[in-house]
Amino acid sequence: MDKMTKIEIITRPEKMSDLKEAMNEIGITGMTVSHVLGCGMQKGKTEMYRGVPYEISLLPKVKFEIIVCEVPVDLVVTKAKAVLKTGNIGDGKIFIYPVENVIKIRTGEEGVKAL
Amino acid sequence: MDKMTKIEIITRPEKMSDLKEAMNEIGITGMTVSHVLGCGMQKGKTEMYRGVPYEISLLPKVKFEIIVCEVPVDLVVTKAKAVLKTGNIGDGKIFIYPVENVIKIRTGEEGVKAL
Amino acid sequence: MDKMTKIEIITRPEKMSDLKEAMNEIGITGMTVSHVLGCGMQKGKTEMYRGVPYEISLLPKVKFEIIVCEVPVDLVVTKAKAVLKTGNIGDGKIFIYPVENVIKIRTGEEGVKAL
Numbered sequence A, B, C: 001m002d003k004m005t006k007i008e009i010i011t012r013p014e015k016m017s018d019l020k021e022a023m024n025e026i027g028i029t030g031m032t033v034s035h036v037l038g039c040g041m042q043k044g045k046t047e048m049y050r051g052v053p054y055e056i057s058l059l060p061k062v063k064f065e066i067i068v069c070e071v072p073v074d075l076v077v078t079k080a081k082a083v084l085k086t087g088n089i090g091d092g093k094i095f096i097y098p099v100e101n102v103i104k105i106r107t108g109e110e111g112v113k114a115l
């Protein structure tokens, strides 16, 4: 079976719409988005949220989960960086995980065919 | 150690209660549920939400996370399909991931004993 | 590349702040927190939420996701147990997963350098 991979991108909520469009452009066939809280341990540096510095290290973030097989992981990472990088702290982080299988419920298809 | 597996089921919010009952019936010992947004890339086809067609591809979905060891993955998948399949687009998707360990905090038990 | 691991801790919402501080103390460099619903299959035993027994097995829980490389998994687990264990049902569960890679968007660093 072809290798399947989960790419998790956690970034600023303001970037949600741009990131969705960017993923669409590179042929991603689905994604799951959720609202989370992110604790970045800045060790003294202060991240800004809507122009206000946050003392406590707990900020609203958006999490994208994207499972790919045919679309290369590197393409997703490169595209996400292009959209999300500002150079300021809090630009976000990408985590890559192994996936064992995918099933599309409507058709019963599995693996790459289910994506 | 026995192989442990995470099964992630993403489907329509209306199915939340039925899916919970179905998992209970097959002896699942715990589950975690969250509200997410799903972007299905329908490439022109329109998914309905509460009778309204959605132009933008971002719909409320419910995500179930179930970690199993003794209950077979196939049984969970078969049962989920039985409850969730309508034949319409948007029935949902199942993702399978490897799990390295589980710990029950109250007892300190690990692995299959923690499930 | 050094082994990277995801530690997922699901516990009572009241413990959110204590757990965050505890993780900070052991040098965790980031974490992601979300609100979820937990179905513990107590098979007859009743878990309490804000002093009220819950008939239906669906309770508000908080989920911490922590990706580590240099900080040992065992240290995170031991610290989490110390903060979360009350001896009552519902203390929480810890799930351990493999991670393939991590990328810090601001710097482009990968792997252990991105953590």
Ligand SMILES: Nc1ncnc2c1ncn2[C@@H]1O[C@H](COP(=O)(O)OP(=O)(O)OP(=O)(O)O)[C@@H](O)[C@H]1O
Pocket (backbone or CB within 6 Å): A010, A011, A037, A038, A039, A040, A041, A042, A059, A061, A088, A089, A090, A091, A092, A093, C029, C030, C031, C032, C033, C065, C066, C067, C068, C104, C106, C107, C114, C115
């Ligand atoms: N080790 C980690 N484990 C789990 N989640 C993390 C971890 N590191 C970062 N995150 C998540 O990613 C979000 C964005 O992280 P962020 O961009 O602040 O990373 P960073 O390493 O602090 O980089 P920067 O120095 O550019 O701010 C965090 O708010 C948190 O939700």
Ligand SMILES: Nc1ncnc2c1ncn2[C@@H]1O[C@H](COP(=O)(O)OP(=O)(O)OP(=O)(O)O)[C@@H](O)[C@H]1O
Pocket (backbone or CB within 6 Å): A029, A030, A031, A032, A033, A065, A066, A067, A068, A104, A106, A107, A114, A115, B010, B011, B037, B038, B039, B040, B041, B042, B059, B061, B088, B089, B090, B091, B092, B093
């Ligand atoms: N590749 C993917 N990566 C991440 N999440 C996905 C992916 N594909 C689907 N999902 C999630 O699963 C949800 C349900 O998907 P859906 O049932 O629409 O799958 P589909 O492949 O579009 O099948 P169908 O043609 O039957 O609609 C989506 O809303 C999204 O949250």
Ligand SMILES: Nc1ncnc2c1ncn2[C@@H]1O[C@H](COP(=O)(O)OP(=O)(O)OP(=O)(O)O)[C@@H](O)[C@H]1O
Pocket (backbone or CB within 6 Å): B029, B030, B031, B032, B033, B065, B066, B067, B068, B104, B106, B107, B114, B115, C010, C011, C037, C038, C039, C040, C041, C042, C059, C061, C088, C089, C090, C091, C092, C093
């Ligand atoms: N097998 C599982 N799969 C997915 N999530 C689980 C599983 N078991 C537990 N959880 C999640 O962890 C939360 C806390 O679990 P809980 O502490 O009640 O575990 P437990 O095994 O029932 O132990 P206890 O007997 O001490 O209550 C649950 O509410 C649920 O969100």
Ligand SMILES: [Mg+2]
Pocket (backbone or CB within 6 Å): A040, A041, A042, A047, A089, A090, A091
């Ligand atoms: Mg940061």
Ligand SMILES: [Mg+2]
Pocket (backbone or CB within 6 Å): B040, B041, B042, B047, B089, B090, B091
């Ligand atoms: Mg769809």
Ligand SMILES: [Mg+2]
Pocket (backbone or CB within 6 Å): C040, C041, C042, C047, C089, C090, C091
């Ligand atoms: Mg319980």
